[in-house]
Amino acid sequence: MISPRLAFLVGLVCPIVNAAASSPNDTYIHPKNGLCTDYTITETVTWSKGIWNLTKPQNNFDIAALRTSLGALDSHVVPFSGFENATDSYELSGTFCEPVVKNGDKHHTVLLATHGGGYDRRYWASSFRPDEYNFVQFALECGYSVFYYDRLGTGKSQIVSGYDVQSGNHIELLAKIAQGLRKGKYATGKAAKKIVLVGHSLGSIFSFGAVTKYPEIAEGLVLTGASLPNSTDVANKFRGLNPTYQNTLLASSVDPPYDRDSAYVSMGDIYAHAGSFFHEPFDIPTIEYAQSITQPTSLLEMLSSGRVSNAPVSYNGSVMITTGEWDMLACGGHCQERFDYGTQNSTFGNARVRKTYIHPGAGHGVNFARGARVFYGEIMGFIGEFV
Template sequence: MLRTTLATGCSPKNPAVSYYNALAQTFYPPNGECSDFYVPISLDYEQPEFTATKWSNSFELQDFLSSLTARPGSNNLTALTGTKRTKGEFEIAASFCTPRVKKDGKEKIVIVATHGIGPGRAHWNPSFRPNDFNFVQFALDKGYSVFFYDRLGCGASTKIDGFDTTLDTAKVVLQSLAKNIKKGKYTGKIKAKKVVVMGFSFGSYTTHKAIAETPEIADAVILTGIGLNETGINLNGLVRSFVPRIANVENPALYGDRNNGYLTWPSVFDLIMNYFKAPSFAPETAEWAESAKEPFSAGEFLTFASPASISADKWDKPALHITGERDYIVCDGSCPGIFEEPARTLYANAKPLQLTIHPGASHHLNFHTNATGAFGVITDFLSKNGL
């Protein structure tokens, strides 16, 4: 049974405290009919186990990070060893939007969107300059329906132990949601004829692993902010550039409901370092993204690119990978020359595979000045492939 809330379109009066932790969205596209609800979900899965000493304060976290990123071969810390079985009952905060007017059959094509590390589901449906940055509004205008949700530990979804959630947690959640949407659940009167799974960053690696294991959950895949060439993923550099801090220490009013396993970066400049590239963004856009940030779990951060080498050879349907030309997180600042492989090899059976480098943008593809150009690449790809 879904628990729902009315789509009022009203923003909270105190955004510093509750802006993105509420089930109701702060913006509803005027061209859509939207609903917000909680999806109950039961999980039982295997995942890597966090076996390092858990930090209890910021000083211990800093020592953990310095040991983790020391020169290879210098008795580096190993944080995740072996696997453990995880079970539980949770709730996923989700939104579903379908076109208000444009009904030509495409509304039965449902895009299931998974956000990355840093944002929540408002990544796809921002209240800030929606004509420039709102993917949901753009997709609705093209006739598509969109299901988007807060990953576990984020936004209004169930908060779980930050030391006990990894990319595999996100993967099994997506697999469950997509399977049920294909069965006609969670989308009201619109019953999905086709399902497109789409991710951003961590959400793209999650989606990549999900469809590699269970290709039957979707009819097309869109991966944004992804790079499968591991030479472009500078993990030690990212740990340093993110400057991780304990989220409930940085902002106890907003993140006090999460334990010490949840981290965040300290300032907008750390966000810009990893997610934006001048001159293709406006400072006020970065400030908005900073105001909307969500903590990320230690386990997610340590496993975010772990599926990069996994083959998706079972996938024989349309696949689009689109990443910013200057992506700092997955291409170490420059994607040309390393973006195409091993993507072509890992998706050798995709029909078709389209690899697109979006000019000028860094990692936050949805929030650079040419974001609607990227949105157009996505919807054009779906349209020309019969979706």
């Protein structure tokens, strides 16, 4: 484990761009140090679609009952009765940024960033205190290009029934974007020489699923807000409590309400958000900004994510697994033991390099944690050395 002192130094390797911090807002702002282009991605995918096996929730009492069932010690919830092949076309909204100031040929390495549940792509490109909390800006400072996008059902991407938003189509859409970047399709005509999949939370699960199915898709894999506990680790049981930690409610019932069907849920309020994504002492303005960019999550994408197994994979690129020290959602609140006894070495036994990092004092939403630039610096240092 790298010492906090050394980690601090690593986090400041890249030059700091002095830009005025923006107030929290609901707009999408490009980093000032990037040459950015917005894309509408239209792709057709064939995927394994889960057939919903439970009664569709009608109100928040049904959601409360589901939370209890999922979190019970003897939980035997079977959300899907089976799976069938489906072929569907979707539109996603994404942004490609390359650095204004080039650093050799590093800009030909593209970081393909997939956000997790609860947010849209602004998780990667905060307009609030961007010098502290903007992952894309930091990557651009370090010379890398970034493609980040709103997952299906979030932000400016296509809104479909939440019963059709699942891990299967997320993984296939992610693979299509990566394949397009190889050809310059979503990168202003410039073909990516190297690709690093960077995920957060659910986005990490989908990135993991993509390299499992398509091992040649990327040279690097960075899983944030993630851990791989072993089969006997009590943290596995805590994951069933995640909807309870977040006080999950129907997205159509929160204030302001979302125009979504009953498969979409949202964090119940800012306090549930703080408890599940942050760690005390809380920086309230930062949490308020994060709350302003929250998005609904499909129950089915959460429940189908369990189909992405921790079994050994053939992927032979470089792998980094990282999260906050006190990540409730990935670790049950204490990540050091999850990493000490985790399955990362066996799961990624064929990887060129395996690295772990735990960011001190942080919760699940590490991009908004204290010292986030140190966290970003760890990731960029890994990419620079091993990808």
